[in-house]
Amino acid sequence: xxxxxxMKQEVEYELSxxxxxLGRLEIQGGGQVEVHGNLVFVGHMKPPMxxxxxxxxxxxxxxxxxxxxxxxxxxHTHKVRVCGNIMIxxxxxxxxxxxxxxxxxxxIRAEIGDGATDAQIAERLGVKTEDIADLEEAKAxxxxxxxxxxxxxxxxxxxxxxxxxRTHGFGVHRxxxxxxHAYISTEMEGYVGNILVTYDITDPANPREISxxxxxxxxxxxxxxxxxxxxxxxxxxxMRCGDELWAACWHAGFRVLDASDxxxxxxxxxxxxxxxxIPEPTHTIMPMxxxxxxxxxxxxxxxxxxxxxxRLHGFLWVMDxxxxxxxxxxxxxxxxxxxxxxxxxxxxxxxxxxxxxxxDGNLVYATWFAGxxxxxxxxxxxxxxxxxxxxxxxxxxxxxxxxxxxxGEDGRIYLLDRNHGLDILEMTT
Numbered sequence: 001x002x003x004x005x006x007m008k009q010e011v012e013y014e015l016s017x018x019x020x021x022l023g024r025l026e027i028q029g030g031g032q033v034e035v036h037g038n039l040v041f042v043g044h045m046k047p048p049m050x051x052x053x054x055x056x057x058x059x060x061x062x063x064x065x066x067x068x069x070x071x072x073x074x075x076h077t078h079k080v081r082v083c084g085n086i087m088i089x090x091x092x093x094x095x096x097x098x099x100x101x102x103x104x105x106x107x108i109r110a111e112i113g114d115g116a117t118d119a120q121i122a123e124r125l126g127v128k129t130e131d132i133a134d135l136e137e138a139k140a141x142x143x144x145x146x147x148x149x150x151x152x153x154x155x156x157x158x159x160x161x162x163x164x165x166r167t168h169g170f171g172v173h174r175x176x177x178x179x180x181h182a183y184i185s186t187e188m189e190g191y192v193g194n195i196l197v198t199y200d201i202t203d204p205a206n207p208r209e210i211s212x213x214x215x216x217x218x219x220x221x222x223x224x225x226x227x228x229x230x231x232x233x234x235x236x237x238x239m240r241c242g243d244e245l246w247a248a249c250w251h252a253g254f255r256v257l258d259a260s261d262x263x264x265x266x267x268x269x270x271x272x273x274x275x276x277x278i279p280e281p282t283h284t285i286m287p288m289x290x291x292x293x294x295x296x297x298x299x300x301x302x303x304x305x306x307x308x309x310x311r312l313h314g315f316l317w318v319m320d321x322x323x324x325x326x327x328x329x330x331x332x333x334x335x336x337x338x339x340x341x342x343x344x345x346x347x348x349x350x351x352x353x354x355x356x357x358x359x360d361g362n363l364v365y366a367t368w369f370a371g372x373x374x375x376x377x378x379x380x381x382x383x384x385x386x387x388x389x390x391x392x393x394x395x396x397x398x399x400x401x402x403x404x405x406x407x408g409e410d411g412r413i414y415l416l417d418r419n420h421g422l423d424i425l426e427m428t429t
Contacts (some may be wrong), residue, residue, distance in 0.1 A: 005145060005195060007331060009161040011338070011341075012240070012290075013109070013339070013391075014389075015342070015372075015384065015391045015393065016390045016391070017388055017389050017390075018375075018427060018429045019388045019389065019390040019391045019425050019426070019428060020425065020426060021390070021424070021425055022060060022412065022422040022425060022426055023056075023058075023061065023423075024422065024423050024424065025054065025062040025064075025396045025421070025422040025424075026396065026421060027042065027044075027064070027420070027421065027422055028044050028045070028046065028049040028055075029045050029046075029283040029401070029403070029417050029418045029419040029420045029421070030042045030043055030044045030403065030416045030417075030418070031044070031076075031078030031079055031403060031404065031416075032078065032079045032080055032174075032404050033404050033405065033406050033414050034080060034082055034402045035056070035174075035406045035407070035412075036082050036328055037056060037408075037409075038057040039055065039156055040054040040062070040406075040414055040422070041053055041054075041080045041081075041082055041087065042416060042422060043077055043079045043080035043090070043147070044076070044078065044417060045076060045078050045080045045419075046076055046094065047069070047070045047073055047074075047075065047094055048070065048073070050067065050068045050069045050070045050076075050077045050308040051067065051068040051077055051080050051089050052067050052295065052416060053065045053066045053067075053137075053157075054155075054422070055219075057425060059412060061240055062082065062422070062424065065156050065157045066157050066159060068089070068154060068159055071149070072145050072250060072352075073134060074093060074143060074145065075091050075092060075093060075094055075145045075171070076093075076094040076227055077091055077092075077093055077231070079173070079174050079175065081175065081177045082153065082212045083178055083179055084176055084179065085149070085153055085154040086150060086152065086153070086201070086225050087150070087151040087152075087153045087159065087210065088148055088151070088175065088182055088201075088427055089148065089149050089151065090171065090175060091145055091147050091148060091149060091172060092146055092170055092171040092172055093143045093145070093170045093171055096203050098127075098131075098135075099139075099143075099320065100170075101125050102135035102136060102138055103124075103139070104124075105121060105132070105135065105139070106293065108120075108121050109121065112230075116420070118132040118212050120165065121229070124252070128402075130174075133289070135232065138243055140185075143169075143170075144165070145185070146166065146167055146168065146169060146171015146172060147166035147172055147173065147186070148164075148165050148167075148172045148175065148182070148184060148186075148345065149161060149163070149164045150163045150201065150205070150206070150207060157221045158351070163204060163205050163206060165199070165207050167184070167186040167226045168187050168189045169187030169188075169189075169195075170186075170187050172186040173185045173194055173236065174236060174237030174240060175237060176237065176239050176240050177371060180201065180238070181199065182198070182199045182207065182264060183196060183237075183238050184196070184197045184198070184199060185236060185237040185238065188212070189221070190219060190222065191218045191355045192217075192220050192231070192234075193231045193233060193234025193235070193309075194234045194235045194236070195215075195218060195234075195235055196212065196238050196245070196266075197212050198210055198211045198212070198213075207300040210262055211256060211264060211265055211266065211345070212265065213235075213245075214291065215233060215234075215235075215252060215255075218234070223302045224307055227340065228266045230402070232250060232251040233249065233250060233251055233369040234249070234250050234279070234390065235247055235248070235249055236249065236250050236282065237284070239284070239285070240383075241286060242259075243258070243259050243260040244256055244257065244258065244259055244269065245257040246268060246286050247285070248280060248282045248300070250281040250282060252273055252383075253273035253300075254271070254272055254282050255268050255270070256268070256270040256324055257269065270321065270325060270327050270370075271322030271327070272327040272329075275330075277312070278312060279306065279308075279311050280302035280304050280312070280313070280314035280351065280352075280402060281302065282301075282302060282303075283299055283301050283303035283314075283352075283353060284299075284300070284354060284357065285298060285300045285301075285319075286299060286353065286357060286359055287299075287321060288378070288381070289359055289427065290361075291379070292381055294322075294323045295320060295322050296321050297319065297321065297330075297365060297378075298319045298321045299316060299318060299319070299355065300316075300319055301317070301352050301353070301354060301355055301366065302314030302315055302316075302317075302351065302352050303352065303354075304349050304352055304369060305349070306348060307351065313334060313335075313337075313350060313351035314351035314352040314353070315332055315333060315334040315335070315351065315352050316355070316376070316384070317332050317419060318329075318330055318331035318368060318378070318381045331384060333376060333381065333386075335351075335352075335368050335371045335374060337350060339371055339389075339391075340371045340372070340391060340400075341369055342370040342399035342400075347368070348370050348398075348399050348401065349369035349401060350358060350369055350370040350371065350401075351371075352367075352369075353367050354366070354367050354403065354405070355405070356405050356407055358407075362377055362379045363376070363377060363378075363387075364376050364377075364378055364384075364405055364417075365405045365413060366404050367402040367415070368402065369400075369402060369403070369418070370391075370399060370400055371389075371400075371402070372390050372391030372392060372400050372402045372415070373389060373391075373413065373415050373425070375384055375387055375388040375389065388427055388428075388429070390423070390425055392423055393423060395420050395421045396419075396420045397417060397418075397419025397421065398420075401417055401419050402417055402418070403416050403418035404416045409424060412424060412426055413426065
């Protein structure tokens, strides 16, 4: 007979340190937040919410100036970027990973044979019996809305649609942009998983594709073969940094691409793949803008999904990229589960997700889903040190699921929750 010993211990959680809240907007959760002056742009996670433009000139009373719905009921537009008076929003199939399970149903029916029941199929797919009708309806309907839309926001109260570029499959996930180009992560016909498609947007009413890049094995229609199944090897998104594109490639680590001539297929300048012991995929990779002691460093951050006890959480990596032919992981930063009171609750992710996609100084602003905002000092990249944090208290969407963060020129911090709420914060030290 075995005995179990238990112990009860009170734990006090410090939800905020060296950060104070200036205001909060009770708004549907989002996938991306960008701030430009007194305007904040939010791409929402779920339809019918799409893209919101928010006036934050009074941070204690943020006001929604306008809202753009997704183009249809089957899409979400959860990513948004702005350059001058041009805004781009993605269009991607909502519930895409779940709905693609329908592709497996015909083979399962054939394998089981005549009389196959929805319950049997659901068990094979790992879904509920009542989900089968939903999946088959979506399969019959198809999805044709994926792509991106370009907007004129010279009047932020009345955005004007300039163009709608349809791509393929799921459509567009994340992307980067500048005055001349959009760097789009999307599915395209003939490829397996997202690839990089670069568009010339100098005429925003007529975006023009100028080049593509994919990992070997993705171009199925081109006769390429791959040694993986599913969509685990794909582009998540690529960030333009000078004459380079830094491409996060999900379970294939990351690649650094030559962007000196975007009219040609970018060449790989450097690559790094994490060992199989690292369970979570690479979400974002970017170099720090300044060298430290003559060395060049980049930050790679994981995106945590369904964490399994005993495995590593998603966390932040520091990479020495001084020599792109010999990239090394030289440091990492992780957050203890004891930092958050929401760990282990149903539907709650804990680990890393994203950082502010501008590494222009020593401070890094990173989101941990249930760990909120973590501000790290990388004055010494080999020893990242947390100097401040903020975990939102439960709101209408439940416990914190901090998804994205941006910082304005005035130092104000905008923390977006995946489920509900936008917090406006500032450092107190």
